Amino acid sequence: MTDKAQQADTSDKGEKKEEGIGDLARTAFLAILLALVIRTFLFEPFNIPSGSMVPNLLVGDYLFVSKYSYGYSKHSFPFSAGGFEGRFGSDNLPERGDVAVFKLPTNTNIDYIKRVIGLPGDTIQVIGGQLYINKKPVHREMLGLNEYTNDFNATHEAVEYMETLPNNVIHTMYEMDDYQPLDNTEEFIVPEGHYFMMGDNRDNSQDSRVMSHVGFVPLENFVGRAEFIFFSTNGKARIYEIWKWPFTVRYNRLFNKIK
Numbered sequence: 001m002t003d004k005a006q007q008a009d010t011s012d013k014g015e016k017k018e019e020g021i022g023d024l025a026r027t028a029f030l031a032i033l034l035a036l037v038i039r040t041f042l043f044e045p046f047n048i049p050s051g052s053m054v055p056n057l058l059v060g061d062y063l064f065v066s067k068y069s070y071g072y073s074k075h076s077f078p079f080s081a082g083g084f085e086g087r088f089g090s091d092n093l094p095e096r097g098d099v100a101v102f103k104l105p106t107n108t109n110i111d112y113i114k115r116v117i118g119l120p121g122d123t124i125q126v127i128g129g130q131l132y133i134n135k136k137p138v139h140r141e142m143l144g145l146n147e148y149t150n151d152f153n154a155t156h157e158a159v160e161y162m163e164t165l166p167n168n169v170i171h172t173m174y175e176m177d178d179y180q181p182l183d184n185t186e187e188f189i190v191p192e193g194h195y196f197m198m199g200d201n202r203d204n205s206q207d208s209r210v211m212s213h214v215g216f217v218p219l220e221n222f223v224g225r226a227e228f229i230f231f232s233t234n235g236k237a238r239i240y241e242i243w244k245w246p247f248t249v250r251y252n253r254l255f256n257k258i259k
Contacts, residue, residue, distance in 0.1 A: 043067065044224065046101055046111065052199035052206070053099070053113060054148050055160065055172055056259065060250070062231040063258060065101045065224035070094055073220045075103045087219060094119075094195055094219070097169025099226040099258050102197070102217050112214070113226060114207050115171070118196025124188045126209065129178030129202070131163070139164045143172070150204065158201070171259055176203040185209050193219050226258045 048061040067076055071090030074080050080103070094100055094116045104110040118124040123134050131138040140161040147157050158174040180203040188208070190196050194216035199205025208214050232253040237244035
């Protein structure tokens with residue numbers, strides 16, 4: 001092979017290598033862009049780090065939140081970088097009974113997940129563990145005693161109730177008893193454009209009843225509505241214990257719709 005032929009062959013290989021790297025970079029960029037579009041406008045994954053929504057959501061549940069359910073605010077974008085005020089893209093508002101992810105009003109870097117209990121203009125109060133909405137007791141039916149493991153891996157016993165909200169949304173909830181610190185509250189009047197959120201694990205939830213921490217949640221802070229669980233693990237396998245993974249998955253919770 002002549003020197004010119006060798007140079008041409010080397011040049012062709014170099015060009016092909018550069019084209020390969022360029023194609024890979026473009027593919028990676030498009031994949032990242034697609035993931036950002038899906039995460040911003042369609043679905044965003046969240047995991048449950050605490051037991052405040054037991055028995056309906058457990059620590060180790062991974063779920064998808066629909067971003068389009070209530071439209072979009074600046075908090076719909078990564079790092080709350082929307083750069084605008086208010087919401088757009090939907091006339092739908094959070095409904096009583098929805099399980100929703102929102103930015104904590106006192107620290108918008110933190111995501112919380114709770115159930116919508118109070119709508120704008122509602123009066124909310126808890127008396128002796130009994131929830132009152134607009135001065136009327138919310139019907140609850142005792143189902144029995146259950147045990148659950150809290151965030152510190154300690155076992156607690158709780159009474160399970162079936163609660164029926166005024167719009168006929170039915171969900172289960174836990175109460176340790178009716179004498180805990182948040183079982184008797186002042187009367188809260190939900191301001192216009194705000195919502196009152198509560199955890200289903202009523203005696204182990206920092207929610208709108210704690211005004212200094214959560215309080216009333218502005219509509220703008222809603223990230224989306226929790227839709228279904230796509231993965232769940234009991235957390236008993238370390239990341240490197242691959243052989244244990246199949247035995248730690250809660251298969252009965254996969255693809256469960258969140259109620």
